[in-house]
Amino acid sequence: MSSPDYAEKIPNNVALADDRRLQRALESWQPNFLTWWETMGPTLPTQDVYLRTAVNVGRDGWARFGHVPMRDYRWGIFLAEPSPDRRIAFGAHQGEPAWQQVPGEYRAELRRLIVIQGDTEPASVEQQRNLGATAPSLYDLRNLFQVNVEEGRHLWAMVYLLHAHFGREGREEAEELLHRNSGSADAPRILGAFNEETPDWLSFFMFTYFTDRDGKYQLGTLKESAFDPLSRTCEFMLKEEAHHMFVGTTGVDRMVERTAQVMVEHDTDDAAAHGAIPLPVIQKYLNFHYSVSLDLFGGETSTNVANYYTAGLKGRWMEERRKDDHQLTDDGILVDALIDGQITRTEVPALTGLNTDLRREYIADCEGGVKRWNRILDGAGLPHRLALPHPAFNRKVGAFAGIEASPTGEILTPAEWHERNSQWLPTSTDKTFIRSLMRPVYQRGKIAAWLAPPRNGINGQPFDYDYVHLA
Numbered sequence: 182m183s184s185p186d187y188a189e190k191i192p193n194n195v196a197l198a199d200d201r202r203l204q205r206a207l208e209s210w211q212p213n214f215l216t217w218w219e220t221m222g223p224t225l226p227t228q229d230v231y232l233r234t235a236v237n238v239g240r241d242g243w244a245r246f247g248h249v250p251m252r253d254y255r256w257g258i259f260l261a262e263p264s265p266d267r268r269i270a271f272g273a274h275q276g277e278p279a280w281q282q283v284p285g286e287y288r289a290e291l292r293r294l295i296v297i298q299g300d301t302e303p304a305s306v307e308q309q310r311n312l313g314a315t316a317p318s319l320y321d322l323r324n325l326f327q328v329n330v331e332e333g334r335h336l337w338a339m340v341y342l343l344h345a346h347f348g349r350e351g352r353e354e355a356e357e358l359l360h361r362n363s364g365s366a367d368a369p370r371i372l373g374a375f376n377e378e379t380p381d382w383l384s385f386f387m388f389t390y391f392t393d394r395d396g397k398y399q400l401g402t403l404k405e406s407a408f409d410p411l412s413r414t415c416e417f418m419l420k421e422e423a424h425h426m427f428v429g430t431t432g433v434d435r436m437v438e439r440t441a442q443v444m445v446e447h448d449t450d451d452a453a454a455h456g457a458i459p460l461p462v463i464q465k466y467l468n469f470h471y472s473v474s475l476d477l478f479g480g481e482t483s484t485n486v487a488n489y490y491t492a493g494l495k496g497r498w499m500e501e502r503r504k505d506d507h508q509l510t511d512d513g514i515l516v517d518a519l520i521d522g523q524i525t526r527t528e529v530p531a532l533t534g535l536n537t538d539l540r541r542e543y544i545a546d547c548e549g550g551v552k553r554w555n556r557i558l559d560g561a562g563l564p565h566r567l568a569l570p571h572p573a574f575n576r577k578v579g580a581f582a583g584i585e586a587s588p589t590g591e592i593l594t595p596a597e598w599h600e601r602n603s604q605w606l607p608t609s610t611d612k613t614f615i616r617s618l619m620r621p622v623y624q625r626g627k628i629a630a631w632l633a634p635p636r637n638g639i640n641g642q643p644f645d646y647d648y649v650h651l652a
């Protein structure tokens with residue numbers, strides 16, 4: 182592995198300079214990426230932003246911080262350091278050396294997984310492009326842009342794999358990743374949640390909590406892949422991903438904290454009257470983002486996922502810590518099911534139930550967020566609580582796609598759903614109210630009235646640091 186070369190057009194630690202063809206191919210994709218960034222990326226004009234740039238992958242520091250014009254951000258290609266003699270940990274090829282090249286028999290499946298992963302990265306940048314116009318503080322604005330540039334780098338990560346390992350088809354897929362757009366009628370993004378709008382900061386914080394967390398779990402399974410370049414790419418992406426989830430977790434913390442403050446100070450549930458976001462509205466946005474993120478795990482049973490696992494393409498969360506044979510051919514798993522119109526569970530072969538296995542890990546993690554937000558409410562002396570809705574609520578993929586259920590898991594007729602869903606999902610009135618709160622605050626050290634300031638700034642800087650210079 183070479184150390185990253187910043188004299189290169191494309192910073193990388195994959196010795197790109199030694200492979201002229203690949204370098205030329207990526208350098209010809211680069212202007213298309215920049216055009217996409219200019220036309221579909223952040224709309225707020227800035228001079229520069231205090232950003233973290235990945236510069237290396239080693240233990241003694243991998244990132245450097247500084248003010249940079251966003252267009253000049255160095256989107257690089259970084260793979261985690263190789264583990265010598267890495268072996269495949271699961272599936273039919275368990276124990277064999279990890280693959281440095283794509284085996285012909287798995288080419289189509291691997292390409293598909295990489296394309297789906299790659300498609301989500303630019304999609305989220307598109308979804309968030311207008312949020313700068315309503316940033317609640319310069320600190321939050323900077324975090325938004327940090328997330329955006331790193332999602333851009335994650336796109337680079339997948340495009341590198343497509344160019345380096347999938348020939349002409351890979352290059353075509355890389356172009357398509359720039360042509361599909363979030364919410365487009367003709368060429369939408371592949372997965373449902375990435376065609377939804379992120380029109381306000383409440384949605385942004387929920388998205389970075391719930392949807393980025395799907396990213397964490399999917400990347401965690403791809404990190405187990407027998408295809409070593411994919412594994413190493415995902416391992417490094419997970420490092421950056423941690424900050425994105427931090428933005429979501431602490432963003433919701435700070436919203437709940439501010440709402441609780443206002444409720445206590447004015448001894449009222451009507452936080453809206455005092456410029457904060459009422460807890461029932463926060464709950465509705467939580468319900469929405471959680472349920473669309475559950476859909477991102479695919480069906481409860483899936484032959485795709487069974488094939489991916491057996492082939493060694495996609496493992497389980499923490500595969501190597503699991504105490505079983507890593508083959509799963511004789512095992513079963515209980516999965517959610519709808520049987521005779523009732524929500525229940527049924528046993529299926531463990532291999533076909535792997536989406537359920539991953540979704541369960543994810544749900545347990547999401548419960549952690551709800552616990553911490555409820556601790557904030559409890560600490561403020563309030564009896565109110567937030568909750569995750571039932572997995573059957575508002576689902577468009579999997580066993581519950583065909584029914585309507587309440588957040589407590591009660592099955593509803595279409596008429597009941599029609600009558601009651603405005604209690605559980607954001608209505609146009611809620612959205613209009615949230616938009617009315619979204620006024621930009623661009624003065625150093627100031628923050629919008631609906632949000633508490635963060636405990637700490639970024640990289641040891643204070644909250645009132647000049648994180649962004651507007652144009």
Ligand code: BYC
Nearest residue numbers: 298301305372373392393396399476477479480483485486
């Ligand atoms: N929307 O067999 P099934 C991230 C399709 S997020 C639309 O149950 P499978 C990030 C499915 O493709 C992580 N379609 O699905 C976060 C299949 O189509 P075909 C992204 C959907 O294959 C924030 C059919 O329905 N990475 O990184 O077992 C910001 C039957 O489904 C959806 C990945 O997802 C949906 N929600 O599992 C930035 C990892 N769900 O085959 C970034 C790669 C399913 O009939 N992807 N379908 O044409 C995968 O591992 C799998 O493709 C999925 C689906 C888990 C997505």
